[in-house]
Amino acid sequence: MQKKIIVFLLVSIIGIVNVNAQQSAIYTNQLSELDKAILLFKDKQYQSAQILFERVKQENNQQDVKADCSYYIATCAIRLNQSNADEMMEKFVADYPTSSKQNQAFKEVAQYYFEQGKYPQAMEYFDKVDESSLTYEEEEKFNFQKGYAYFTAKNKKEATTYFNKVANSKEYGSQAKYYLGFMNYENDNYEEATKYFDQVSGEEKYKEKLSYFQADMNFKLGNFQKAIELGIAALPKSNALEKSELNKIIGESYFNLKQYDKALPYLKEYKGKKGKWNNTDFYQLGYTYYQQKDYENAISQFNKIIGGNDSVAQNGYYHLGESYLKTDKKQQALNAFKNASEMNFDAKIQEDAHLNYAKLSYEIGNSYQSVPDVLSSFLNKYPNTPNKLEIETLLINSYITSKNYSAALALLEKNNSAENKPAYQKVTFYRGIELYTDGNYQEAMKMFKKSIATPRNAKFTARATFWKGETEYVLDSFGDALLSFKQFENAPESKSTPEYKNINYNIAYAHFKQKEYDQAGDFFQKQIEAVKDDKVRLNDSYLRLGDCRFVTSKYWPAMDAYNKVIEMKSIDADYAAFQKAISYGFVGKNDKKIDDFNKYLQNFKSSQYRDDALFELGNTYVTENKTDLAVKTYDQLLAEFKNGSFASKAILRQGLVYYNGQKDESALAKFKKVAAEYPRSPEALEAVSTARLIYMDNGKVDEYASWVRTLDFVEVSDAELDNDTYESAEKQFLQNNTKQAITSLSGYVSKFPNGIHSLKANFYLAQSYFTDGLPNNAVAHYDFVVSKPRNEFTEQSLARLCEIHLKKDDFAKAIPVLKRLETEADFPQNKTFAQANLMRAYFEQKDYPNAVIYADKVLENPKTDNNVKSDAQIIVARSAVKANDEAKARTAYAKLLTIAKGELAAEALYYDAFFKNKDGKYEDSNKTVQKLAKDYSGYKYFGSKGLIIMANNFYKMDDSYQATVILDAVIKNFKEFQDVVDEATVELQKIKSEESKTNSSITE
Secondary structure, three states, X not given: OHHHHHHHHHHHHHHHHHHHHHHHHHHHHHHHXXXXXHHHHHOOOHHHHHHHHHHHHHHOOOHHHHHHHHHHHHHHHHHOOOOOHHHHHHHHHHXXXXXXXXXXXXXXXXXXXXXXXXXHHHHHHHOOOOHHHOOHHHHHHHHHHHHHHHHHOOOHHXXXXXXXXXXXXXXXXXXXXXXXXXXXXXXXXXXXXXXXXXXXXXXXXXXXXXXXXXXXXXXHOOOHHHHHHHHHHHHXXXXXXXXXXXXXXXXXXXXXXXXXXXXXXXXXXXXXXXXXXXXXXXXXXXXHHXXXXXXXXXXXXXXXXXXXXXXXXXXXXXXXXXXXXXXXXXXXXXXXXXXXXXXXOOHHHHHHXXXXXXXXXXXXXXXXXXXXXXXXXXXXXXXXXXXXXXXXXXXXXXXXXXXXXXXXXXXXXHOOOHHHHHHHHHHHHHHHHHHHHOOOHHHHHHHHXXXXXXOOOHHHHHHHHHHHHHHHHHOOOHHHHHHHHHXXXXXXXXHHOHHHHHHHHHHHHHHHHOOOHHHHHHHHHHHHHHOOOOHHHHHHHHHHHHHHHHHOXXXXXXXXXXXXXXXXXXXXXXXXXXXXXXXXXXXXXXXXXXXXXXXXXHHOOOOOOHHHHHHHHHHHHHHOOOHHHHHHHHHHHHHHOOOOOOHHHHHHHHHHHHHHOOOHHHHHHXXXXXXXXXXXXXXXXXXXXXXXXXXXXXXXXXXXXXXXXXXXXXXXXXXXXXXXXXXXXXXXXXXXXXXXXXXXXXXXXXXXXXXXXXXXXXXXXXXXXXXXXXXXXXXXXXXXXXXXXXXXXXXXXXXXXXXXXXXXXXXXXXXXXXXXXXXXXXXXXXXXXXXXXXXXXXXXXXXXXXXXHHHHHHHHOOOOOHHHHHHHHHHHHHHHHHOOOHHHHHHHHHHXXXXXXXXXXXXXXXXXXXXXXXXXXXXXXXXXXXXXXXXXXXXXXHXXXXXXXXXXXXXXXXXXXXXXHHHHHHHHHOOOXXXXXXXXXXXXXXXXXXXXXOEOOOOO
C-alpha cells in the first residue's frame, strides 16, 4: 500500500515536473529567441532582428517583453530607414509609458529625425530626453546634434550652449568649433570667429570654407590686402555662389585701395545677391570704369542706379553727369547733375552739380524750369560762390537765348538795374514780337514802347520802332503807323536790320489805307525798284501801284502796272486784267475795253470777278448803243450768277434798255421782275419809279396803282412821311451820332416795317448797335438784311453776323452764315475769312472731316497769311490725330513746322519728336525735344509731354537712369498738367517694375 502511494506520488511528482519542465522550456525558448534577436540587433542585422522581435512579441504575453520588442522593432525600422519608423516609435512611447526604454526611444526618434534632416521634429524629441541618463558617448552625440538643431533654427544662444559642451570632444569638437566660429562670423564678432576658425584651420575639410570666411572678415575689418590674398587663394576651390562673393570681396578691396585697374575684372565677375545687383554694386563698377576713363562703360553702370537717395546715389549721379559731359551728351548730363544737386549728402558735390546743371541749362535749354530761374536759384543758394560773375553774365544772356521772354521780363522788372538795361531793352522787344505773333496787339504795343524807352542799343530801338508801326497798322491807326515807319526809315541803324528790306512796302500801305494814293503809289514803285526777289510782295506792289494810279485817274500808268501782274501770271492776274479792261473805258477806248472783257471771259472762267466783268461788258455795250449784245450779256450774267450781287442790277439794266428803246411791255416785265424778286432793294425802288413813268406815259395810272398795292415795300399814301422819317434818321447815322441814330432808326423801323427804306434802315440800325457795343441787339437787324434778296448790304451784314456769333463761340449759328458768306462774298478777304472760320468752327464742333476740307481750302490760297496757314495746318494735323490718320497728321505737322511760331511751333516740334520716337529714331527724337526745351521753354505743356517722349527714347536706348529721372522730374515739376503727370507715373512704374528684376535697390 505504502509502495503504491510512493509510486503514485512519484508518478505525480514526475507528472508535475514534466508539466513545469514543458512550460519552462517554452519560456526559455522565447527568451532564447529574444536574446538571439538582441544579438542580431547588436550585430546590426536589423532586418533579421526585426522579424525575430516581431515573432517574440506575438508569442509572449509578458508586458515587459512586449514593450522591449516594440522598442527594438521601432529601432530596427529607424535603422532600416523604413517609412513608418517614426510612427512605430511614437506608438511604442504611447503604448508603454512605463517602459525603461522610454528615454532611449525619445533619443532614437530625435536622432532619426535629425538624420532625416527634419530638425524641428528632432528638436521636439531632443527636449523630451532625460540627459542625465545618457552615457558619455551618447551625451556627446546628443549635445552636438541638439546644438546643430538649434543652429538650423537660428537659435544661436542655445546652439552655442550645446556646441560648447562638445567643443573639446575628439569626435565632435572640430565641427562644434566650426559652427561656433560661423555664428560669431555672422554676428560680426570677427575676433571670436577667428579664434574658433584658427583651431580647425588645419583640417582639410574646413580649409575651403574657412578661406572664404577669412577673406570676408578681413575685408570687413578693413584689411583689404589680406582679404585680396585670401580671396584669390580661395577662388579655385569655391562653388559658384562663393566665387561670385569672393570676386566682390577682391574687387571691392582693390577698389578701396584705389587700384581700379585690378578691381575691374573681379567686380565684373560678381553675380549679385540672388542674381540682383544693388545701387552700390553699380556705383563701384561704374566708378572703376570712370577712373579708367572708359566713360561709355561708366555710363552703362551709373545709369542703373535708379531711385537712389543716399550718398552712393549722389556720387553716382554726379560722376554719371561728368561721364556724359566727357562723351558730349549734354541733355543726359543735365539730368544727372540736376539729380545730384537735389541731394544734400555731400555739400561740395551738391554745389558743383548745381553749377554744372545751371551752365548746361543755359547752354542747351531746360524743360523743367526757365533758365533764368535755374541761374537765379544757384546764385540765391550760393551767394558767395567764386563763379558768381560768370553765372550773373549767363543770367543776363539767358533772357535772350532761352526765349522765355515772359518769365525773363518778370525777373528783369524786379531787378531793373542799370547793368540790366540792355537786356531789358532786348527782352521787351522780343516779348513784343511774341505777343504780336499771338495776336495780342495791345500788349505787344506796350512792350515795343518799353523797348524804345530804354535806348541802350540803337539797332533794337530801330527795330522796336518798326514793329510799333506794324502793331499800329493792324490796330487801324494808320497815321501813327506811317509816322513810326518814317522814324524807322530815318534811323541810322535801320539799314542793318532785317526789317529794312520792306520798309517802302509798309509805308506804301500806310498811305494806301489813308487814301493817300499818290504817295502810296510812289512808295510801291520804290519797293518794286528795291526788291526783286520777293515775288509775293513784288506782285502785290505792282497790283497796288496799278490801283493807286487808277484811283487817281492815271489810267495809262495803271494799265502798265496791271500788265506786269498779268505777265507774272500770279493769282491776282484776273483782277489785274479786269482793272485794265475798266481802265480802257476811262481813256475813251471802249472798243479795247470790250475786247479785253471778252478775252477776260475766255481766259478766266472761274474768276471771282467774272460777274463784275459781265456786268461791265453789258454796260459798255449799252454805252456803245449795242443793245442786243448788252441784253445778251446781261442774260449770260443771270444764267451764270442767278443769285449774284449783280442779278437785280442786270434785270433793271435790261428793263432800262427796253425802256430807252421804247419797248414798254418788255421794260415793264423786267421792272416787275425786279420788284417781285428783289423787294426793298435800291434796284426795286428804281424799277417801280421807272415803271411809274411808263404807266403815266401810257395813261394807265390805275393799272400802276393796282400793281403798286401788291408791293408791301411801297406805301403810296405814306410815302412822304416815310421819306421824311427816314431822312431824319439817316442824317444822325451819317453824322456818327450813334445813340441818336439808334433812337431815330428804331423809330423808323417800328413805324414803317415794310417801308421804302426798311432795308437800309435795318442795316444802319444794326451798324449803330454794333458800333455802340451792343452786338446782340444788332443781330435781328442784320438777319433782316440777309433774309432779303441779294443787295448791297448783304455781304457786310453776313460778315458782321459771323463776327458776332464767333465771338460768342456760337458755332451752330455761325456756320450757316459763314457758308453763305463764303459763296456770296465779292471781296476775297471776306471769302478767306469765311473759310478760315468755318475751318475753326467745324473743328470746335468735332466735325473733323469738314474742318479738314476748309483747312485745305485755306492752305490752297497763296495769299493766306502765315498765321492763318498755321491755324489751318494745326487743324488738319489735330483732326488727323483724332481720326487716327497718322500719315496725314505727319504731313500736316511737318508743314506746320516750317511756318508756325509760338505755341503752334511747340506743338509741331512735340509731334515731330513723337513720330521720330515711333519710327525708332530715338537720338533724332531727343534732339527735337532738346530744341523744344531750348527754343520754346515758355510752352510748358508741350515741353512736359516732350520730356515723356525723351524718357521713352532713353529707355529704348537702355539708359534706364535717364528715363526714370526725367519721368520723376515731370511728376514733380508739372503738377498743373494732370494728364501729363498721370502718363509719366504709369511709364515710371513700368520701368521700375522691369528694372527691379535686376536691381535689388529698386522698390516698385
